Amino acid sequence: xxxxxxxxxxxxxxxxxxxxxxxxxxxxxxxxxxxxxxxxxxxxxxxxxxxxxxxxxxxxxxxxxxxxxxxxxxxxxxxxxxxxxxxxxxxxxxxxxxxxxxxxxxxxxxxxxxxxxxxxxxxxxxxxxxxxxxxxxxxxxxxxxxxxxxxxxx
Amino acid sequence: xxxxxxxxxxxxxxxxxxxxxxxxxxxxxxxxxxxxxxxxxxxxxxxxxxxxxxxxxxxxxxxxxxxxxxxxxxxxxxxxxxxxxxxxxxxxxxxxxxxxxxxxxxxxxxxxxxxxxxxxxxxxxxxxxxxxxxxxxxxxxxxxxxxxxxxxxxxxxxxxxxxxxxxxxxxxxxxxxxxxxxxxxxxxxxxxxxxxxxxxxxxxxxxxxxxxxxxxxxxxxxxxxxxxxxxxxxxxxxxxxxxxxxxxxxxxxxxxxxxxxxxxxxxxxxxxxxxxxxxxxxxxxxxxxxxxxxxxxxxxxxxxxxxxxxxxxxxxxxxxxxxxxxxxxxxxxxxxxxxxxxxxxxxxxxxxxxxxxxxxxxxxxx
Numbered sequence: 001x002x003x004x005x006x007x008x009x010x011x012x013x014x015x016x017x018x019x020x021x022x023x024x025x026x027x028x029x030x031x032x033x034x035x036x037x038x039x040x041x042x043x044x045x046x047x048x049x050x051x052x053x054x055x056x057x058x059x060x061x062x063x064x065x066x067x068x069x070x071x072x073x074x075x076x077x078x079x080x081x082x083x084x085x086x087x088x089x090x091x092x093x094x095x096x097x098x099x100x101x102x103x104x105x106x107x108x109x110x111x112x113x114x115x116x117x118x119x120x121x122x123x124x125x126x127x128x129x130x131x132x133x134x135x136x137x138x139x140x141x142x143x144x145x146x147x148x149x150x151x152x153x154x
Numbered sequence: 155x156x157x158x159x160x161x162x163x164x165x166x167x168x169x170x171x172x173x174x175x176x177x178x179x180x181x182x183x184x185x186x187x188x189x190x191x192x193x194x195x196x197x198x199x200x201x202x203x204x205x206x207x208x209x210x211x212x213x214x215x216x217x218x219x220x221x222x223x224x225x226x227x228x229x230x231x232x233x234x235x236x237x238x239x240x241x242x243x244x245x246x247x248x249x250x251x252x253x254x255x256x257x258x259x260x261x262x263x264x265x266x267x268x269x270x271x272x273x274x275x276x277x278x279x280x281x282x283x284x285x286x287x288x289x290x291x292x293x294x295x296x297x298x299x300x301x302x303x304x305x306x307x308x309x310x311x312x313x314x315x316x317x318x319x320x321x322x323x324x325x326x327x328x329x330x331x332x333x334x335x336x337x338x339x340x341x342x343x344x345x346x347x348x349x350x351x352x353x354x355x356x357x358x359x360x361x362x363x364x365x366x367x368x369x370x371x372x373x374x375x376x377x378x379x380x381x382x383x384x385x386x387x388x389x390x391x392x393x394x395x396x397x398x399x400x401x402x403x404x405x406x407x408x409x410x411x412x413x414x415x416x417x418x419x420x421x422x423x424x425x426x427x428x429x430x431x432x433x434x435x436x437x438x439x440x441x442x443x444x445x446x447x448x449x450x451x452x453x454x455x456x457x458x459x460x461x462x463x464x465x466x467x468x469x470x471x472x473x474x475x476x477x478x479x480x481x482x483x484x485x486x487x488x489x490x491x492x493x494x495x496x497x498x499x500x501x502x503x504x505x506x507x508x509x510x511x512x513x514x515x516x517x518x519x520x
Binding site (some may be wrong): 052053055056059061062063064068070078084087088092093094096097100101102104106107109112113 | 170190216218220223226228230250255258260273275276278281312314317319355356357358360407409441458490493519
C-alpha cells in the first residue's frame, strides 16, 4: 500500500509542478513575438508566414519549404544580446537550450546540420543574405540588407 | 589497455569518412558539419559495494551526412572503456530516405522509438541534464530491461494540426534474440517480426504527450558460442514466449522547467510452462533552469511480480537489483561550464538501507 501512496504522491507532485511551470512560462511568453521580424533569403518564394509556421520551423518540425527545398535556420547565438528573447518567443527555450535541442534533432536525422549562428543581428542578416533557403528571426527595426521580410500573420 | 583490431578499423573508417566530407565543404559549412564527439570524465562513490574511483566515460562519435536531397545516413559509435580493454559498440547505423515530412523511411540499427528519452537522447551525456540515464532507459549492456535497440526498418513522420505537431514512428525489426544483449543485429530468431508503434503530440509551449506499444517473440534458443553467434550447438537455455510493452510519457520542456515522466508496463507470457511476469517501470524527473544551474530531482521506480524466466536466464543481476521492487531517489545539479561542456553532481539513494552513490561528472562535446 505504501508503494502505491508514493506513486500517487509523485504523480500529483508532477502535475502540480507542471501547472506551476505552465503559469510561470505563460508569463515569460506573454511578451510574445511582436517585437520581432522574420527575414529570409531572396531565393525563398514566400512573402508571408504564419506565426505558427515560423515556430514550427524553429522547432524543426517543418524542415522544407513548399517545393521541397531545405530550410536553413540562421539563429542569434547565446552571445548576442537578443538571442535569448528570440529563442524564448519562438521556442520557449533559451538560446543555449535551443542549441542542444537542435543538436538532438541533427543526430536523429531531423535536421541535416546545426543552424548557422550569428553573434549579432548584422551577422545574422549577412548569413541570411548569402545562404539560399535561409530564414531568421531578428529584432524589429533593424536594417535588413539584401534579405527580404516575410510578413508574419497570426 | 587493449585496443581490439576492429576498434582500429572503425576508428580509421570514421576518420576517413570525416576527412572525405570535410574536404568537400566550404569554411562556413564546416561549422555545420554534423560530426560531434561526446565524452565525459567523472568521479564515482558507490556505497557500500566499492571504493570511490575516477572514471573515464565513453567516447561517442556521432556522424551524419546528407547524401542527396532525400537520403541521409547516421553512424553512432561508442568506444567504451572496460577494466582492461576498450570495447567498440556500434550503437546506431542507418540510412534514411525522406518521401515527405509525413513519411521518412529508415533502415539499419536504430534506437527503438520508446517514449521520449530513448527517442530523443542517445549516448552523449552532455545532451541530457542529469549525469546518468533513468533506470528504465538503461542500455541492454547496462542490465536494462527494455529493448533499447531495433535492427530493422522504421517509418516515421509528423504533421501540423492546429498549433500542435503530431508524430508517429513504426519500428519493425528482428526483436528479441535468445540473449537480451547484444540486440539481434544479424538475424531474426522468429518468423514474426517485432514491432513498436509510437504516437505523440507536441505543443508549442514545450508539452509532449505520447504512448507506445511493442511486441516481440522471445524465441528460446541456445547459449551463444564463443564467436557471439547463438546458433545450434550450444546449450539450450532460453525460455519461449512473447513480450508486450506498453508505455506512456508526459514531458514539458521550457526555458524555466524540465519535467519528464515516463511509464512502461512489460508483460512476458511463456509457452513453455514458465509463469507469466509483469514488470512496471517509471521515472519522474523535475529540473529548474536557473541561469547556468539546473538543479534536478528524479524518482525511479520498478516492480517485478516474480522472477522472470527470460531476464533471469540472461541477466541474473536484474532480479537481484530489481528484487521485486526498486526505488531510486536522485538529487543533483548541472552547471553549464562553457558553450559545449557541463559539470554535473548528483547523489542517488536506493530503497536498500545505506545504499547510495555519488557522481561528479564533466561531460563535453566538440
